[in-house]
Amino acid sequence: MNQYIRKFSEINKADLSAVGGKNSSLGEMFSNLSSKGIKVPDGFATTAFAFEEFLTYNRLHSPLHELTSRLDRTSFSNLTEIGAAARKLLSEAVIPGNIEKQIAEAYRELCGSRQLDVAVRSSATAEDLPEASFAGQHESFLNIKGVPSLLKAIKKCYVSLYTDRAIKYREDNHFAHDGVSLSVGVQLMVRSDQACSGVIFTLEPETGFRDIIHISGVWGLGENIVQGTVIPDEFFVFKPTLKLNKFPIIQKKLGEKAKTMIYGTTEDMPVVNTTTEKEMRERFVLTDSEIVKLAQWALIIEEHYGKSMDIEWAKDGISGKLFIIQARPETVHSRKNPLRVREYHLLERGKMLAKGEAVGAQIKSGKARILHSPSDADKLAPGEILITELTSPDWDPILKNAGAIITDKGGRTSHASIVARELGVPAIVGCGDATESIVDGQIITVSCGEGKTGYVYEGELKFREETVDLSLIRKSEKTKAMFIIADPDQAFRLSFYPNDGVGLLRMEFIITHAVKIHPMALVKFDQIKDLNVVNEINNITSGHVNKSMYFIEKLSEGIATIGAAFYPKDVIVRMSDFKTNEYAMLIGGRDFEPKEENPMLGFRGASRYYNDLYREGFRLECEAIKRVRDEMGLSNVKVMIPFCRTVEEGKKVIAVMKNSGLERGRNNLEVYVMAEIPSNAILAEKFAEVFDGFSIGSNDLTQLILGVDRDSSIINDLFSEENEAVKEMISSVISKAKAAGSKIGLCGQAPSDLPEFASFLVSQGIDSISFTPDSLLKGIANINKAAGNEFANVEQISKISYTNELAPT
16 A cells, blocks of 8 residues: 555545544545445545655654754743744755655546646644544645645645644644644545535534534635634534434524635635625525435434534535535534533623624623734733634634633634634624724623623623532432423523423514514515515515515424424423513514503413414414424424413314314324413313313412412512412312323422422422423422432532522632
């Protein structure tokens, strides 16, 4: 076998020491996965032995060793000097003639009778290992054509082994400099400059949730997505339903994709960045079938390697075919213990200065330091918050000092995001104007603990930090502990907590934050008179010919995300329970909502669903649930009807649901009813004939039993779930549900706040209690105590989770 050159067909994953992680992985896929339909562009690699021969021929081993031995390993004060000297040595060296000849022969054999363009990528022999990604540390060159240009590019790859960032990275990861060699991969270019490209993680990159395949993409060559130059499209694919051949795309997010990298026209400028046309920015880079194909390939690659993977893909604009151009082990979550989590809770708010996509879930306060170039490194003091337009691998030595990172550009798979995860610091990317809206030297608070959107606030704000060891927690086997959830962005993170599913998914949050538009304004769009509202709806629903489908898709994506996070456990979705004044606040809502003196007791819940004023809106809600269950395959999603006043009303709603394609019993659909009106408890046996189960809504039930407005501060002291009348009514509905063979649970704050109330519910034989995320662990402790399960860790749960309040210093 050739010592200097290896064809991809001659390489497998065992050749790590010969061709590095990147090339061994390419050879492994080319040789072993092509038969499974995965397309990998052909190519070859120069070996580590060839690099060593290059060093020997130019007598560079000793000079390089001498240089790196003089490196200041404390403050790295001479890193720039050492790096420059090493690169000068390598730049002035020559590739031995026999190696040049073999590179030329391999290139001609790869290209055949033509001179084809190739990608030239560095592959260190210690690269892409689970314990060190080396991502972006060494150079890559695209659109290289002809032997002379190829030889220049290979030489530049050799030189890049001693960039400042690569030297620092080896120091940080304890790699001996002379123990790392460089292989160079030469791979046929995929003409994604005329199509699109991107990155795939075979887990959710923020939380490490392993049942998600996360695909991101941009127009043109993939450097823009890696460098964070643009905010990409994002697609979330659910593995279990992908395997079942259901529609597995549970979420699609349109990125701004402001730039498109294409081929340049000169050797000095092989690629250029252009402004993306508006029509292309408003289109997804991939069709649904292409998303599914990439996800299927990613699943095959993950199963082949037996670990979570970080994959690069590209689409050829000439042939229209998709390709995998790189795959490496994922390096962040593979090193984490998912059962030991840190929670951050902001205790106050300040003026918001900027917002973008949150990376991580931490909160950090400190001094803002605006830098425009890595050459400004000396201006960043340890722990200060770095603010810049975007970062590249050249920033890596600087980022080690940053307490947090904020960028104007980039997305969840950008360089800044990847490095922030590796360093374990919070980052907010794609803010747009952070470098302008934040003043250099200003004290700010970076909050990534509020979901997928990160916020930058003025001043040093107080927050609480908690460390939770989830492995210590034991749930009761008799009484289920379930979640009350509204925000899909929190679902994957919360799924790691001990739980029995979701007892109440509040649909209203998704409608308010994701849909934003009143459903009847979409159904009867042509009846809207206000031109401002018409324009606003047109802008929001751009790309949707059918405005009703916009509602169905957005709502179904939010529900599916939560359904997937807790799959196959039950996720019970409460159909919309806005009051008329709340519905009216949605875009276009004022034209379709009556004005009421007392909305709390008015046109809400079940009474809306069969009324002509909202029947078509309810149909869209049903269509969304049907899409989640039947098309996406998330049959663990169940339905709950709120504020159902009479048994006859319940029957009407069930009939309307059936007419909307959502039939109780079909595909194991269960339909529950909220027990929040005295009539639900008094006639529980009859309601049990219409519905599959009950969920006690303790807030409304207490309000209606005691005649107390739960929102009134004047008589708030009279509102109590522990009132004898309330407890008697709850006891009654539990016993009647049990007698009818129906499931019954409770959703509310009281069981976590009041151990005695939890004890009462457990003694009555309730099947489940649902808690808000911040109350779950305390609620589990109260259930255990009520059931007599005095686990040794009950006190630990409370101690670990509810102390350690601190203000940042």
